[in-house]
Amino acid sequence: MLLGLASATVPALAANAVAPAAATTRTLEVFVRDGCPHCADAKAFLGKLSSTRADLSIVYRPVDRDPAAREALFTLSERAGVWPPGVPTFVIDGRVMVGFDAEQGGSALTALIDDRAPRGDQVETTAFGTLSASRLGLPLFTLALGLIDGFNPCATWVLLFLLSLLVRFRDRRRMALVAGTFVLASGAVYFAFMAAWLNLFLIAGMSTPLRWGLALVALAIGAFNVKDFFAWGHGPSLSIPEAAKPGIYARMRAVMSAEAIGASLVAVAALAVVVNFVEILCTAGLPAVFTAVLAQHDLTPAARYGYLALYIAGYIADDALMVTVAVVALGNRKLTERGGRWLKLASGAVMIALGLAMLLRPEWLS
Structure with missing residues (x-):
């Protein structure tokens, strides 16, 4: 069915x-x-x-x-x-x-x-179903949200911290393999997470109460992120909990201490899975909104998953760029509080805009 x-x-x-x-x-x-x-x-x-x-x-x-x-x-x-x-x-x-x-x-x-x-006024394609002038905006919308989502401060903090540890080896090959595996594993977990969201909306349908509920969730997440820009470290937040950070540090040390490259890759893939689950509240907003929008479009199953893959490509593109720069320069850079606050502000502004669109102008997202 x-x-x-x-x-x-x-x-x-x-x-x-x-x-x-x-x-x-x-x-x-x-x-x-x-x-x-x-x-x-x-x-x-x-x-x-x-x-x-x-x-x-x-x-x-x-x-x-x-x-x-x-x-x-x-x-x-x-x-x-x-x-x-x-x-x-x-x-x-x-x-x-x-x-x-x-x-x-x-x-x-x-x-x-x-x-x-x-x-x-339409063209049939095997990759993305029926394309028309009114639907040409979906690929760019998908890629843009993926790129914005990729700059969420939770995942960025973990990746930059991992790179700052790996640079001590002064080994570009090892650094590229380990950090690249982390990025790809994160993308795979995120794809599975978004596929679950998509199937949920396909099963439930986008009724008016559900659309309103999702819009309110998006507005709440956006408000929390904007709050973090002005009041970092104060009040409720959708960042990685402080209590979870020691466990993440321990897994990073396991990655660093593994002598065989294969063991390092397995350890860093496990780290990516754990981090994606820990940061679920930090990153759930944009995927939920995007998959709800995607479910409203008349696409084949293959096309829907193709758009998910395009979203993931945008999501990991900025991480891949950070890895490339770090490997080439063997640089050592961490995410500062100032950088994290600006990322929170950008993410919050996008979430609030999408929430308002879903609430007041849902046809813009259809």
Whole structure:
């Protein structure tokens, strides 16, 4: 069973997908879900259209509240070759269309109702599914959030401290292998963490209460991070707890004391896993918001995980750059309090902006 339903922006038509029902009246079935901005746009458009189309009966089927509607959508989409299912989905006279674009004034939906083929504005790709002008912003959005997330002070503090220890060996090869393994292992753990977030949102759907809850969490995390800029070390914080730091130091010493390079790599990979779990509250905000946004897009499973990989590429890019600079220069640099405060401020500002967008302008993220 497919894990969830994405909100579709660009209409995709399956002209001969489903055998027409032997009905004497024209019925337009509309599969929708709560919290889908494109569904809301479609309802507003159809509300106006119905006043001029007396022969048209419009039936809304909420897939988030009606299991029968969800199962019917799965069946129709599979038979129509429109996969994965998305909302809103329109079915009339045996023809299926997914998506509604308010900017086009509902022209594609009107063409579907009037049995006219809409003009296409999309390109099918195997890597990222359907690409269109309205969706070209998603890759840049993904990469930008990944880069910003990579500068979180928790992971940066651990990596820079590790590099400051490794530089004492004066061995560029060992330094690159150990630090590079830490970065790659961190990326792998983060990918698994984000995949879990994504599947959670695909299963639950992005209902209005869930969107509001996520927006409030993003605002709270952002507020904590901004607070840390002005009141570092005072009050509640989403940084690595002081009580956890001795254990991290001990694992770093294990990495340094291992004579064989293989043992060092195993130890540093274990360190990366531990650090990612310890810093979970420090880094959970952006991945949660991004995967919630990603779940709303009508993408194939492969495309969704491709975007996760792109996010991770951005996430580890800045770490990889720090490792490269340290290896080339054999430099010794730690994250200062001033640097950590500025990273907190930047991260908090982004979280607050995303939280406000999810709360007030969710269509910007769809």
